[in-house]
Amino acid sequence: MPDRPKIASRTRWTVESAGILILSAQGNGELLTGLEAVVWDLITRGNGSQRVIEKLAVIGVISNDEAGKVVADCLRTWAANGWLTERTNRG
Numbered sequence: 001m002p003d004r005p006k007i008a009s010r011t012r013w014t015v016e017s018a019g020i021l022i023l024s025a026q027g028n029g030e031l032l033t034g035l036e037a038v039v040w041d042l043i044t045r046g047n048g049s050q051r052v053i054e055k056l057a058v059i060g061v062i063s064n065d066e067a068g069k070v071v072a073d074c075l076r077t078w079a080a081n082g083w084l085t086e087r088t089n090r091g
Helices: 034-044 049-060 064-080
Strands: 005-007 012-016 019-023 029-032 084-086
Touching: 005 034, 005 064, 019 034, 029 034, 034 049, 034 064, 049 064, 064 084
Parallel strands: none
Antiparallel strands: 005 084, 012 019, 019 029
């Protein structure tokens, strides 16, 4: 799991009434809802993976272990989709 994930430069998203709509560089769209939407929001605010896990546990009223699994699954899927990159020291 990347320690400092960030949204890939060619990935766009918008907040919709049903969740967060992710638009990939290829033009594909996917709607994130529930805990996935929370994870996305926390990452876009510059939080590192550990902080996302801690906040997700509180927001979702779940254990840190469960939050860690949710975050790891999201990051793995989103990296495979090309939506995320690793944040460098320069930003």
